[in-house]
Amino acid sequence: MKRLLVAAAALLALATQAVPSFAAEGMPGATVRPDGSTAPGDRKARFEQWCQDNPEKCREMKAKAQQRRDQCMADPEKCRAEAQARSRERFRKADTNGDGRISREEAQKGMPQLARDFDRIDANKDGMVTMEELEAARKARAGASKGKGA
Secondary structure, eight states, X not given: OHHHHHXXXXXXXXXXXXXXXXXXXXOTTOOOOTTSOOOHHHHHHHHHHHHHHOHHHHHHHHHHHHHHHHHHHHOHXXXXXXXXXXXXXXXXXXXXXXXXXXXXXXXXXXXXXXXHTHHHHOTTOSSEEEHHHHHHHHHHHHHHHHHHHO
């Protein structure tokens, strides 16, 4: 089950990077939430439409995602370590003043998904998110999703 979740996360990450934000461009039927995000069903519909419009790129992207899933199945610890390294690097880039913490403004500019969930992730409510708070929130979310599947 854990491997399936890792694989699904990898595919979702690839899909969200490859598909432009149609809702922001006014695609009929695409809805944008007040926080700027779109509903999961909307993202899936946009991805399917993108695949219809770009079949060759879609096949390539799906093949890369399958290759990544296979690699993660073969060595899940390596996959997890690489994901953590990417996360730390994104955090470092978003931390524009280099203080080891991300303010709401830094999150809005460099990590928009963190900005959407900022209040939930900022455990001590000091207006800043540390890497430790971010990792704790990810672990809590992973634990919650494991409970749903059981």
